[in-house]
Amino acid sequence: MLLSFFIPAALTFAAGVILSDTHNFTVKRYEIESDKVRKNVRFLQISDLHGMNYGPANQKLVAAVKRLKPDFVLMTGDIMSAKELGKSIPDTVDTAERLIRDISADFPVYFALGNHEQRVKWRPEIFDFSYEDMMKRFMDAGAVILDNSSVIRYEGIGIYGFSLEKEHYLKTKKIKPADGFLNRALGNRSRSCYNILLAHDPEFAEIYAAWNPDLILSGHYHGGVARLPLLGGMISPKFRPFPKYSGGRYKVKDSDMIVSCGLGMHTIHLRFNNPGELVCIDLRKKTEIGKE
Numbered sequence: 683m684l685l686s687f688f689i690p691a692a693l694t695f696a697a698g699v700i701l702s703d704t705h706n707f708t709v710k711r712y713e714i715e716s717d718k719v720r721k722n723v724r725f726l727q728i729s730d731l732h733g734m735n736y737g738p739a740n741q742k743l744v745a746a747v748k749r750l751k752p753d754f755v756l757m758t759g760d761i762m763s764a765k766e767l768g769k770s771i772p773d774t775v776d777t778a779e780r781l782i783r784d785i786s787a788d789f790p791v792y793f794a795l796g797n798h799e800q801r802v803k804w805r806p807e808i809f810d811f812s813y814e815d816m817m818k819r820f821m822d823a824g825a826v827i828l829d830n831s832s833v834i835r836y837e838g839i840g841i842y843g844f845s846l847e848k849e850h851y852l853k854t855k856k857i858k859p860a861d862g863f864l865n866r867a868l869g870n871r872s873r874s875c876y877n878i879l880l881a882h883d884p885e886f887a888e889i890y891a892a893w894n895p896d897l898i899l900s901g902h903y904h905g906g907v908a909r910l911p912l913l914g915g916m917i918s919p920k921f922r923p924f925p926k927y928s929g930g931r932y933k934v935k936d937s938d939m940i941v942s943c944g945l946g947m948h949t950i951h952l953r954f955n956n957p958g959e960l961v962c963i964d965l966r967k968k969t970e971i972g973k974e
């Protein structure tokens with residue numbers, strides 16, 4: 683009798699959570715202090731949108747970005763989707779391009795690559811548009827593409843976009859980037875700046891931290907799809923249970939790392955206890971903390 687009530691009630695509740703989490707996003711705020719920055723700076727991280735729309739033409743997402751008034755916006759890959767069931771991949775490129783255009787009208791946008799953008803380059807035979815055309819559209823829309831490259835901003839902030847090679851995303855085996863990989867891809871980090879490394883896949887956090895960035899921003903895991911209290915995200919894109927860096931804030935060697943739970947999904951559209959998130963980071967001059 684009790685079971686015949688509780689099982690349908692639990693299933694209805696779970697369906698409601700999934701429906702809500704796959705259609706809504708929250709603003710996840712972090713505060714970091716550093717004596718390296720010249721002024722207080724706010725920046726946003728948009729990750730793993732996978733061509734999703736929050737409201738017509740992503741109006742809800744764009745409005746949230748404008749409300750937060752960031753100094754700049756960092757996109758950490760998989761903004762479009764190169765793998766979909768029942769959804770048009772070119773539509774996801776259109777959505778990414780429009781979002782870049784709408785945000786970059788007001789704020790600088792820096793764009794690092796995820797495995798979905800890179801898949802268009804790695805598997806050109808399965809797409810009816812080229813990687814070069816797609817990236818030109820993103821640049822023309824206003825994105826600064828950071829594909830193993832960097833920019834130095836006037837606040838004393840260096841932003842580096844790191845692109846992993848295809849073999850490091852293989853689901854069948856773990857191939858770590860070799861020692862010195864980041865130095866070869868990006869050169870030495872700036873010694874005077876607060877350095878932010880945009881690295882889509884958090885799996886190799888210890889290798890990124892060996893390069894000594896002040897902050898690593900990643901995504902890719904979609905929060906582990908379903909999140910459990912205390913245990914965190916349940917599964918990684920390589921189908922490993924309870925991955926170490928599924929979402930949130932971490933300390934890896936001397937680097938801070940923030941892993942976004944992302945804003946979208948691809949192929950199987952599922953999130954549980956894990957709404958999409960727009961990450962907002964306030965980076966403050968060390969002496970400013972506690973004065974407000």
Ligand SMILES: [Fe+2]
Nearest residue numbers: 760796797902
């Ligand atoms: Fe990804």
